[in-house]
Amino acid sequence: MAQLWHGLGMLTLFDIPLDYPPGFLYFPGFISEKEETSLVETIAALELHTFMFQGYAAKRKTASFGFDYSFKDKHLKKGRPIPETFSWLIEKVARAAQVSPEEVLELLVTEYPPGAVINWHRDAPPFNMVAGISLLSDCSFRLRPHEEKRPLFSFPVERRSLYIMAGEARALWQHSIAPVQQLRYSITLRTVKNSEND
Numbered sequence: 001m002a003q004l005w006h007g008l009g010m011l012t013l014f015d016i017p018l019d020y021p022p023g024f025l026y027f028p029g030f031i032s033e034k035e036e037t038s039l040v041e042t043i044a045a046l047e048l049h050t051f052m053f054q055g056y057a058a059k060r061k062t063a064s065f066g067f068d069y070s071f072k073d074k075h076l077k078k079g080r081p082i083p084e085t086f087s088w089l090i091e092k093v094a095r096a097a098q099v100s101p102e103e104v105l106e107l108l109v110t111e112y113p114p115g116a117v118i119n120w121h122r123d124a125p126p127f128n129m130v131a132g133i134s135l136l137s138d139c140s141f142r143l144r145p146h147e148e149k150r151p152l153f154s155f156p157v158e159r160r161s162l163y164i165m166a167g168e169a170r171a172l173w174q175h176s177i178a179p180v181q182q183l184r185y186s187i188t189l190r191t192v193k194n195s196e197n198d
Ligand SMILES: O=C(O)CCC(=O)C(=O)O
Pocket: 108, 110, 118, 123, 132, 133, 175, 177, 185, 186, 188
């Protein structure tokens, strides 16, 4: 499997090399065109729902499996089983993330129509590692430290790529996605912290 780690030497607008925060890994071309098509077909058969947050409807739609995080109760609830059709992807991502596939307990599909965003956030506390696969279009991914809200950097996350946020990148940094230009799907895979999984 050809995997390129873009952890070092990212270039900014001014060609100043910047490092991703520790724990952020990027694998361009992680899945093939054929695998992308097959995932898009799998997603087409799912029922996606408008994502609601604190009473507001976001432009994006989601379908969640394995565990659902309730923003109201701030707790994880057991969800629908993850469809078998995603098993190969979970195995492939687990290998890249150096976790066991059994630890990947949550799968979230998100649809971003043109203009949709995801605002600055850290993923919900019960989740541990976060992995994202991008389908159909590239996006502009942004990271900034949680404590210091000034936008720090923005970089392309390409279709068919995988990013992983673990350690510091997951715990101490926020991420967001600028309005997408074209329809984009993402598949987010997450492990769960031990205490939440008893
Ligand atoms: O679409 C993505 O790649 C990001 C999704 C995300 O950050 C989330 O659902 O928490």
